[in-house]
Amino acid sequence: MDVILFELALTCYFASAIVSITEIFKESKITHRIMLFSAAVGFFIHTVNIIYRYVAAGHIPITNPHEATSFFSWCIVLIFFILNFRYKINLLPSFIMPFVLLLMLSSSMLPREIKPLSPVLQSYWLGIHTVFAFLGNAAFALAFGIGIMYLVQEHYVKAKKISGLFERLPSLQSLDEINYRLITFGFPLLTFAIITGALWAQTAWGSYWNWDPRETWSLVTWFIYAIILHARLIAGWRGKRAAILSIVGFLTILIAFFGIKLLKKGLHVFL
Amino acid sequence: MKVLVVGLNHKVADVDVREKLAFNGPKLEEGLLLFHKLPHIKESIILSTCNRVELYANVDDAEKAEEAIRVFLSDYHKIDRTALDRSLYIHAGMDAVKHVxxxxxxxxxxVIGEPQILGQLKDAFELALAKKTTGILLNKLMKKSISVAKRVRTETKIAENAVSISFAAVELAKKIFTDLSKKVFMLLGAGEMAELAARHLINNGVREVLVANRTFERACDLAKEFNGRPVKFDNFIDEMHRADIIICSTGASHYILSKNQMQKVMKERKQRQVFIIDISVPRNIDPEINELDNVYLYNVDDLQGIVDTNLFERKKEAEKAEQIIEEEIETFSKWLQSLDSVPTIIAIREKAEEIKKEELEKLMHKIPGLGQKEKEAIEYMATAIVNKLIHPPTAALKEDSEDRDVLVAAIRKLYGMDGKKG
Incomplete structure (x- = not known):
């Protein structure tokens, strides 16, 4: 059942991502509806899948890399739909759904069995810490997509080449503002995740901070996003610089997430 | 029955000829009624815009009708016949349909793809409807033209993209800013093109207008006109940090804004995006300013480049539009042929024969064992009834009367010969 639900969700995201890529070249009301519809169906099945695993395991299903990657994708799609509902950002799906598909594909390749929870993870912090961390990172993922869109559109306007996607991409100002909002949304979540993580570390390992790679990288990303917000307010770093920084910030998150997993070192071994 | 177009447009006639022939204001209605009363004209419409004057008619004898129109135009507008004949173009039949x-x-x-013409054509048609100068052919032609135009608009990109410098400027501004109505606009200097662009931008709604000019009085005048605030030219840089969109066109022979100055302005406005359009020749704003973050500087050539690209795009789209028109002419021509009387007469006959045959067969089934004599008698009676019933309509169709096309249309409708699709 779990496998079927996951594969179904993956298939829907796959369809949505493929259509969203074709939309870069040619877009119509029909393609847009197909894209949104398959993403919505995928999201629904995905939600059922996560609930199913929650019930089967008896705890929040974010305890191994497969679950974590899957939950991360779920958060991105959730925020994407909220954003889409609120702003209708043309072409955003083309810049975010392929990434969701990649995440889901990597999740599908990781071992899926539900193992008994290790004693360290048996804590109410598990749900709080992970949900905040992933929601925050998902907001940064969307800021990353918007950042790329900004750079593409800025290139057109700056180079005075009015062709290609120029017509269909949103205005620079709105991309910049949405990027900023996403970061102001993600930043407190990341902060909260780091704090709850420290509290949890205290109860689990007896110390608030252990400088394990995941902790260190989280701190690095926290500083990057703090710089983005600070520089914007103080020095007016907006537009291109903010877009580049939001891309850099998210790449750091990816390194922290996948890179450390490949190294298999540190205390965060379970994720 | 065929369409006749007599007219002239910007391609064949200069403005001085066009304005002489124009049917302006009350002249339009008066002209239409006079035109409708001309000999050989069965239906009539006049389209008169600043770029064209065209008379549409339903005629049987195109040559005689054309001559009547030429005489009418030359008399009504008191214009010399030779001058008139030089400019007029004539289209008749399917050629005229294509033209419309x-x-x-x-x-x-x-300007290919400009949207006004369709509205002007609709107005001309509405006036003709109100004055009852149209009938079956021109009504169909107008309705079809309107639907063809709509099809062209939706299926091609002919009306997309700005094709004038002021439109291009507004289009760009909309790709830099989310909402122009929250933006402050500054006009530096004056000049025809700058004022035109400014007016277009203001019509799109900006929050505030600042006007700076070397002669302060001129600034005051323009500010009054644009509902804005005049700014002393010497202080324009001090006010500049407030402006999101700047159009510059002063007569200065040097740069009035350097990269350094702009850097300071950007710092003051916290690096918020700014769109500068330098229309002046020679340029008034250091082109290097475009290298600054969040500053987008366009000069006249940049804008003209965009306009040229867009015009080129429109021409490509126009080819697709011609294709659509060819298709539509095909369906229109089929409709026209269906109005011809001969096929209609044959169709009535066939239909009647068919009914007769069916009913006879039914009868033979119901009453078996009829003798040869009886059968012949019944058949004879059926044929007589059919012939007598269809004689008057077919006779009327064969007659070469003025309103034959109306009759054909009516008969096709009454006998249900066009199917449901009409």
Whole structure:
């Protein structure tokens, strides 16, 4: 059942991502509806899948890399739909759904069995810490997509080449503002995740901070996003610089997430 | 019955000829009624815009009708016949249909794809409807032209993208800013093109207008006109940090804004995006300013480049539009042929024969064992009834009367010969 639900969700995201890529070249009301519809169906099945695993395991299903990657994708799609509902950002799906598909594909390749929870993870912090961390990172993922869109559109306007996607991409100002909002949304979540993580570390390992790679990288990303917000307010770093920084910030998150997993070192071994 | 177009447009006649022939204001109605009363004219419409004057008619004898129109135009507008004949173009039959389709779809316009012409054509048609100068042919032609124009608009990109410098500037501004109505606009200097662009931008709604000019009085005048605030030219840089969109066109022979100065302005406005349009020749703003973050500087050539690209795009789209028009002419021509009387007469006959045959067969089934004599008698009676019933309509169709096309249409409708699709 779990496998079927996951594969179904993956298939829907796959369809949505493929259509969203074709939309870069040619877009119509029909393609847009197909894209949104398959993403919505995928999201629904995905939600059922996560609930199913929650019930089967008896705890929040974010305890191994497969679950974590899957939950991360779920958060991105959730925020994407909220954003889409609120702003209708043309072409955003083309810049975010392929990434969701990649995440889901990597999740599908990781071992899926539900193992008994290790004693360290048996804590109410598990749900709080992970949900905040992933929601925050998902907001940064969307800021990353918007950042790329900004750079593409800025290139057109700056180079005075009015062709290609120029017509269909949103205005620079709105991309910049949405990027900023996403970061102001993600930043407190990341902060909260780091704090709850420290509290949890205290109860689990007896110390608030252990400088394990995941902790260190989280701190690095926290500083990057703090710089983005600070520089914007103080020095007016907006537009291109903010877009580049939001891309850099998210790449750091990816390194922290996948890179450390490949190294298999540190205390965060379970994720 | 065929369509006749007599007219002239910007391609064949200069403005001094066009304005002489124009049917302006009350002249339009008066002209239409006079035109409708001409001999050989069965239906009539006059389309009169600043770029074209065209008379549409339903005629049987195109040559005589054309001559009547030429005389009418020359008399009514008191214009010399030779001068008139030099400029007029004539289209008749399907050629005329094609011409009207192209006019409606804005393929014949000075700026291909401009949307006004369709509205003007609708107005001309409405006036003709109100004055009852149209009938079956021109009504169909107008309705079809309007639907063809709509099809062209939705299926091609002919009306997309700005094709004038002021439109291009607004289009760009909309790709830099989310909402122009929250933006402050500054006009530096004056000049025809700058004022035009400014007016267009202001019409799109900006929050505040600042006007700076070397002569302060001129600034005051323009500010009054644009509902804005005059700014002393010497202080324009101090006010500049407030402006999101700047159009610059002063007569200065040097740069009035350097990269350094702009850097300071950007710092003051916290690096918020700014769109600067330098229309002046020679340029007034250091082009290097475009290298600054969040500063987008366009000069006249940049804007003209965009306009040229867009015009080129429109021409490509126009080819697709011509294709659509060819298709539509095909369906129109089929409709026209169906109005011809001969096939209609044959169709009535066939239909009647068919009914007769069916009913006879039914009868033979119901009453078996009829003798040869009885059968012949019944058949004879059926044929007589059919012939007598269809004689008057077919006779009327064969007659070469004025309103034959109306009769054909009516008969086709009454006998249900066009199917449900009409």
């Amino acid at each position: 389709f192209r006019v409606a779809s804005s393929l014949d316009s000075m």
